[in-house]
Amino acid sequence: AQSVTQPDIHITVSEGASLELRCNYSYGATPYLFWYVQSPGQGLQLLLKYFSGDTLVQGIKGFEAEFKRSQSSFNLRKPSVHWSDAAEYFCAVGDGGATNKLIFGTGTLLAVQP
Amino acid sequence: ETGVTQSPTHLIKTRGQQVTLRCSSQSGHNTVSWYQQALGQGPQFIFQYYREEENGRGNFPPRFSGLQFPNYSSELNVNALELDDSALYLCASSLGVGQGGKLFFGSGTQLSVL
16 A cells, blocks of 8 residues: 655754655555645645656655655755745655545654744 | 635534535646545545546545536535544645646645644
8 A cells, every 4th residue: 555654753944954855655556746835824835746757856846855765755855944934744656546635754854043 | 816706714513523625727627536635644635526427536434525517616525534534635726637737726724623
């Protein structure tokens, strides 16, 4: 069965520092992969997605993610974090069935220090 | 602002009661999915409605039921509430059920069961 693991529950970075959030997935075929961000009291906003093609995907707000099939990973990166990036980040995989159901990881809570 | 609205934003119920949550999808979207997000967890797929028919269901008991109306708005009904039903309930709309379709999430309904 498909699954997503986000090993880091909580990460703190300084403003201006680089960021990498880890995501590992389990999926039999080429996965549909997503990163979402959730701010307090808000729903989920799509940052970026990977379906096929170039393994480095650019998203909104300066985020990018790299698909590495050999490592079953889809890590999210940002070269310079802003205080407004503090939020919870979820990695998700599409289940490949008859729905566009997403299977989410447990999330990584990002705190940004001034 | 995604165009997906959910009501109410907060709700407090007692164990054993019934609750109805509502979702108005983004204009033009014919698919609505419901997710349950327990505290500290990622969202979990409850079910999806496509053109007024259930089109997939997650691992939730039958006391979780839904409905989609001709205008594609949707309801989630939960009978015989249990304490573990306390969670944020998210609605997401999309155009079709393909994996490439972008999901637009509402801000959710926070349900507390006492």
